[in-house]
Amino acid sequence: MSDIFCSLRQLSVTYGRGRNNATALDHIDLDIATGERLAIIGESGSGKSTLARALAGLLPEGTKVTGEMFWPALGHPPRPGRDFGFVFQDPGTSLNPVLTVGEQIAEGARRHLGLSWKQASTRAEELLGRVRMPQPDKAMRAFPHQLSGGQRQRVAIAAAIAARPALLMADEATSALDVVVQAEIVRLLDGLVREDGMTLLFITHDIALASGFVDRIAVFRDARLVEAGPVRSVLSATASNYTAALIASHRDLATPPLIEELAP
Numbered sequence: 699m700s701d702i703f704c705s706l707r708q709l710s711v712t713y714g715r716g717r718n719n720a721t722a723l724d725h726i727d728l729d730i731a732t733g734e735r736l737a738i739i740g741e742s743g744s745g746k747s748t749l750a751r752a753l754a755g756l757l758p759e760g761t762k763v764t765g766e767m768f769w770p771a772l773g774h775p776p777r778p779g780r781d782f783g784f785v786f787q788d789p790g791t792s793l794n795p796v797l798t799v800g801e802q803i804a805e806g807a808r809r810h811l812g813l814s815w816k817q818a819s820t821r822a823e824e825l826l827g828r829v830r831m832p833q834p835d836k837a838m839r840a841f842p843h844q845l846s847g848g849q850r851q852r853v854a855i856a857a858a859i860a861a862r863p864a865l866l867m868a869d870e871a872t873s874a875l876d877v878v879v880q881a882e883i884v885r886l887l888d889g890l891v892r893e894d895g896m897t898l899l900f901i902t903h904d905i906a907l908a909s910g911f912v913d914r915i916a917v918f919r920d921a922r923l924v925e926a927g928p929v930r931s932v933l934s935a936t937a938s939n940y941t942a943a944l945i946a947s948h949r950d951l952a953t954p955p956l957i958e959e960l961a962p
């Protein structure tokens with residue numbers, strides 16, 4: 699397998715047409731390594747989710763895309779749901795309220811791995827164990843509204859990895875959760891991508907949260923890639939004032955040990 703999972707060269711994305719168009723990504727050059735955990739950081743509107751959508755081929759119709767995307771590890775453009783798994787901020791949007799937890803997880807495994815319902819259902823229960831749902835057998839029959847926010851996010855993660863995707867994208871996946879549950883979900887994601895050798899794209903505006911566990915950070919601002927590098931060098935050298943400001947904005951919050959370590 700190639701060391702490079704994905705290469706972006708001069709990738710630009712502009713939504714809409716005519717004079718109301720907005721450039722959401724502006725000439726991005728970025729390589730994503732196979733198996734790495736990469737955080738995409740930046741303020742609201744900086745282009746983070748657009749990057750995720752562009753990678754997944756899920757941009758709305760009428761969006762102008764220029765530049766190139768290469769997929770050396772896959773050898774073909776990714777198939778959403780199969781090669782990519784998604785976890786969003788609000789599991790309400792990714793979970794179907796009228797399907798049981800077991801059904802939603804089994805569906806992905808059945809469709810993409812060609813399993814029977816029975817096999818898929820067995821796999822769903824295993825996955826619920828892997829995402830540390832209490833009483834997986836009982837959880838299989840629950841509906842999303844019967845679960846807590848953190849539990850729903852665990853189910854969404856199980857559904858996202860059901861088809862054994864090579865890349866897992868988490869877009870503000872922990873933003874709606876309280877700090878304790880946030881930390882649990884981050885630990886879970888970290889463990890799962892390590893165990894399965896998945897590549898993780900962790901999209902967040904919270905540089906402190908991300909820097910606690912990812913390998914590299916890519917910082918976006920106003921559609922541009924400001925800097926990208928290993929966590930330590932981005933946090934300590936901070937090539938840009940912007941990154942320094944993002945870090946400073948977290949000083950008074952509960953910051954993970956890595957940032958404290960770096961303090962003089």
Ligand SMILES: Nc1ncnc2c1ncn2[C@@H]1O[C@H](COP(=O)(O)OP(=O)(O)OP(=O)(O)O)[C@@H](O)[C@H]1O
Pocket residue numbers: 713714720721722740741742743744745746747748749758903
């Ligand atoms: N479907 C769309 N049509 C037009 N403009 C859009 C669309 N989606 C996003 N944009 C614009 O593109 C820019 C980048 O948006 P994007 O959602 O990628 O930012 P983001 O970094 O993910 O922000 P947030 O942290 O708020 O999720 C913004 O200016 C946004 O208004």
Ligand code: NI
Pocket residue numbers: 746747748869
């Ligand atoms: Ni976003």
